[in-house]
Amino acid sequence: MTAVVLEAVSKAFGTLRAVDDVSLDIREGEFFALIGGSGCGKTTLLRLIAGLERADRGTIRIADADATRLPAWERPVNTVFQSYALFPHLSVARNVAYGLERDGADKATIRARVEEMLGLVQLAGLEGRRPHELSGGQRQRVALARALAKHPRVLLLDEPMAALDRSLREETRSQLVRLQRRLGTTFVLVTHDQEEAMGLADRLAVMRAGRIAQIGTPRDVYENPVDRGVAAFLGRAGLIDGRVVSRAGGHAELEAIGGVRLRGRASGALAVGARASLVLRPDRLRLGEAGDAGLPARVEHAAFLGESVTVTVSLDLGGEIVLALDALAPPPPGGARVTVDWAADDAVMVPA
Ligand SMILES: Nc1ncnc2c1ncn2[C@@H]1O[C@H](COP(=O)(O)OP(=O)(O)OP(=O)(O)O)[C@@H](O)[C@H]1O
Numbered sequence: 001m002t003a004v005v006l007e008a009v010s011k012a013f014g015t016l017r018a019v020d021d022v023s024l025d026i027r028e029g030e031f032f033a034l035i036g037g038s039g040c041g042k043t044t045l046l047r048l049i050a051g052l053e054r055a056d057r058g059t060i061r062i063a064d065a066d067a068t069r070l071p072a073w074e075r076p077v078n079t080v081f082q083s084y085a086l087f088p089h090l091s092v093a094r095n096v097a098y099g100l101e102r103d104g105a106d107k108a109t110i111r112a113r114v115e116e117m118l119g120l121v122q123l124a125g126l127e128g129r130r131p132h133e134l135s136g137g138q139r140q141r142v143a144l145a146r147a148l149a150k151h152p153r154v155l156l157l158d159e160p161m162a163a164l165d166r167s168l169r170e171e172t173r174s175q176l177v178r179l180q181r182r183l184g185t186t187f188v189l190v191t192h193d194q195e196e197a198m199g200l201a202d203r204l205a206v207m208r209a210g211r212i213a214q215i216g217t218p219r220d221v222y223e224n225p226v227d228r229g230v231a232a233f234l235g236r237a238g239l240i241d242g243r244v245v246s247r248a249g250g251h252a253e254l255e256a257i258g259g260v261r262l263r264g265r266a267s268g269a270l271a272v273g274a275r276a277s278l279v280l281r282p283d284r285l286r287l288g289e290a291g292d293a294g295l296p297a298r299v300e301h302a303a304f305l306g307e308s309v310t311v312t313v314s315l316d317l318g319g320e321i322v323l324a325l326d327a328l329a330p331p332p333p334g335g336a337r338v339t340v341d342w343a344a345d346d347a348v349m350v351p352a
């Protein structure tokens, strides 16, 4: 069963195509993330699913029924906004009960559901408080409880953690996953924090200028990006640009500045003669001494991060790249001459 199906959905504001011919299948019970730079259309896409915007073109199906023309309140969907939008004059319990009260549910049902929801988000005992008497993280959980109170089929989350500090965000992330697994609700999370998306999502979609550039599991998109833009957006990547000079099997050879030829695993549509980039992930690179095989480079600086050390080097052929090394080995000093090498399968070549 599919939770949300978009078919060729478009939405323009004047001449700006905020969402441009997007097709997408989100599965029942899936944790799906939408990521992309500011202004790429993430919130608009979420609002189209919620029914808060009307699509100019295309169809939207929710829980296997056509919802294209359904008003927001008739869709089995709820939304948590970045601002949480809690009612300041209502208690925590009344905030959570709001949707059920509006639907005319009986008192006993409402009481039981509010208790269940506040238990789920670990806020039992705070039902009488008002939003201004809560911390940011607690408010965020009230917003979640309120959105889940009517047991929606799909929960839409628009940057729900943006207002939280780092440690609270990490705590909230694991809580979100537990909640989602336990309820089996389909979650669609919008974020521009790629680490958050990779850590939470079963699958993610990378958006760019109103369109979907790529959809897949975090690992698949990270390891097989369709182009340079996606590679640079998801995870850290050193990029070497050039032209494809040969292709054989799953591999391709790139000619970079100065005629240097480099090999990598081919990903996306690569034709001989076309512009392409080699994507070098920090954890797939080997650091050698001057004279070893690999690209000659100079160490810029090393940063100790506890679990690993990152070393930034500038390549003789131009550009900086970052290597992640085991924290046990002492990193080379700034200014040292080194080489950077990799196994052909560990570098990915993508269309520029
Ligand atoms: N109601 C509106 N009227 C006119 N333009 C709009 C409206 N809503 C959004 N836009 C424009 O549509 C584009 C997509 O906006 P959207 O809010 O969907 O982006 P986003 O990906 O959510 O960005 P952010 O990460 O900054 O929240 C932007 O260029 C924005 O300025």
Ligand SMILES: [Mg+2]
Pocket (backbone or CB within 6 Å): 042, 043, 044
């Ligand atoms: Mg937005």
